[in-house]
Amino acid sequence: MTILVTGGAGYIGSHAVRQLLARGEKVVVVDNLFRGHKESLPPEVDFYEVDLIEQPRLEEIIKKHAISAVIHFAALAYVGESVGNPYWYYTNNTAGTLSLLKAMEACDLKKIVFSSTCATYGEPDDLPILETTHQEPINPYGWSKLFVERFLMDKLAEDSDFSFTALRYFNVAGCSLSGEVGEDHQPETHLIPLVLQTAMGQRESIKVFGTDYPTPDGSCIRDYVHVEDLCRAHLLALDTMKQGEGRFYNLGIGKGYSVKEVIDSARRVTGREIPVILDERRPGDPPALYCNADKIKNELGWVPEIKELDDIIASAWSWFQAHPEGYDAK
Ligand SMILES: NC(=O)c1ccc[n+]([C@@H]2O[C@H](COP(=O)([O-])OP(=O)(O)OC[C@H]3O[C@@H](n4cnc5c(N)ncnc54)[C@H](O)[C@@H]3O)[C@@H](O)[C@H]2O)c1
Numbered sequence: 162m163t164i165l166v167t168g169g170a171g172y173i174g175s176h177a178v179r180q181l182l183a184r185g186e187k188v189v190v191v192d193n194l195f196r197g198h199k200e201s202l203p204p205e206v207d208f209y210e211v212d213l214i215e216q217p218r219l220e221e222i223i224k225k226h227a228i229s230a231v232i233h234f235a236a237l238a239y240v241g242e243s244v245g246n247p248y249w250y251y252t253n254n255t256a257g258t259l260s261l262l263k264a265m266e267a268c269d270l271k272k273i274v275f276s277s278t279c280a281t282y283g284e285p286d287d288l289p290i291l292e293t294t295h296q297e298p299i300n301p302y303g304w305s306k307l308f309v310e311r312f313l314m315d316k317l318a319e320d321s322d323f324s325f326t327a328l329r330y331f332n333v334a335g336c337s338l339s340g341e342v343g344e345d346h347q348p349e350t351h352l353i354p355l356v357l358q359t360a361m362g363q364r365e366s367i368k369v370f371g372t373d374y375p376t377p378d379g380s381c382i383r384d385y386v387h388v389e390d391l392c393r394a395h396l397l398a399l400d401t402m403k404q405g406e407g408r409f410y411n412l413g414i415g416k417g418y419s420v421k422e423v424i425d426s427a428r429r430v431t432g433r434e435i436p437v438i439l440d441e442r443r444p445g446d447p448p449a450l451y452c453n454a455d456k457i458k459n460e461l462g463w464v465p466e467i468k469e470l471d472d473i474i475a476s477a478w479s480w481f482q483a484h485p486e487g488y489d490a491k
């Protein structure tokens with residue numbers, strides 16, 4: 162099969178590309194490199210620096226490589242940034258995805274795995290979150306993804322040959338165990354990389370955004386899933402996709418850790434001091450998000466191999482130590 166990976170030069174996409182290649186798939190990557198790294202891609206990948214909105218270019222690429230399925234990672238993905246620039250998020254994530262789907266339609270390409278997010282659930286009434294939990298995002302990022310979920314269902318209603326799997330990721334973390342690819346976001350806003358940069362002395366301290374949430378220690382709770390486990394779910398999704406079927410799955414470990422617990426774990430793993438500043442809440446952050454991932458376990462046989470937060474952080478720590486300046490240092 163030849164798989165088109167959008168956003169394949171990004172953090173999660175670059176890990177997925179390695180897994181696809183490792184099992185013998187041909188891979189074509191489309192990425193505008195706004196937040197991706199060409200250096201993360203191995204030479205056997207056909208790479209195109211193209212934006213999702215460039216529908217005619219996408220059609221050319223799909224036809225040229227006889228693409229059989231799309232894994233669609235390309236998006237802007239910062240909750241805080243989306244609150245300050247909603248137009249940008251709806252244009253890039255929602256309109257960008259519609260452009261991709263239109264290009265697929267023009268080429269009779271009908272299979273897509275879509276990166277959705279637990280941010281579509283907003284502030285759920287009950288935890289853990291099930292796939293049936295009410296979805297009402299509290300930030301534009303979450304809405305920009307929920308609109309795509311809605312469109313995918315409408316598209317399926319219109320075309321019974323279409324098929325999609327929307328994976329609602331919880332917080333993706335860690336780096337490849339081989340050390341080949343890792344996490345290098347510019348700017349970095351994610352908790353674990355920032356905590357590790359603090360451990361390395363690149364930052365003076367880590368801010369805890371909000372200490373008065375209704376959680377046991379007052380800081381936000383998230384469900385951290387290792388990036389390689391998460392990527393494996395995409396391969397399972399591809400292998401099991403059925404014509405005329407749309408599926409939604411939560412992808413998380415099913416256990417929540419607070420911001421303070423993440424920092425404590427990083428202290429254990431790194432053996433370094435990690436100075437903390439207690440700060441205000443960050444706009445758009447729900448207090449607690451963690452899931453029940455039984456549906457994907459039961460239906461697709463997904464089994465996360467790395468379940469302990471310390472192990473997830475240790476994999477990131479190895480990569481950060483080997484690449485203190487990220488990909489730019491190469
Ligand atoms: N990291 C997480 O914890 C997390 C959690 C839930 C969902 N997600 C979703 O997973 C996907 C990947 O996230 P990531 O953390 O790897 O982010 P990332 O920023 O590292 O990767 C996204 C990639 O998409 C590219 N891109 C963005 N907009 C594009 C466009 N219009 N055209 C072409 N390329 C474009 C970027 O250059 C980047 O390489 C995103 O869809 C994100 O919403 C991530």
Ligand SMILES: O=c1ccn([C@@H]2O[C@H](COP(=O)(O)OP(=O)(O)O[C@H]3O[C@H](CO)[C@@H](O)[C@H](O)[C@H]3O)[C@@H](O)[C@H]2O)c(=O)[nH]1
Nearest residue numbers: 238240278280331332350351352368369370381420443446
């Ligand atoms: O310096 C920091 C950075 C983050 N946080 C907190 O740490 C938690 C995790 O934040 P972050 O790592 O930025 O992840 P999220 O905002 O939860 O968003 C990520 O996880 C979402 C799913 O929860 C995805 O949809 C997004 O794409 C992805 O960026 C949140 O409570 C933040 O407020 C801090 O306290 N200090």
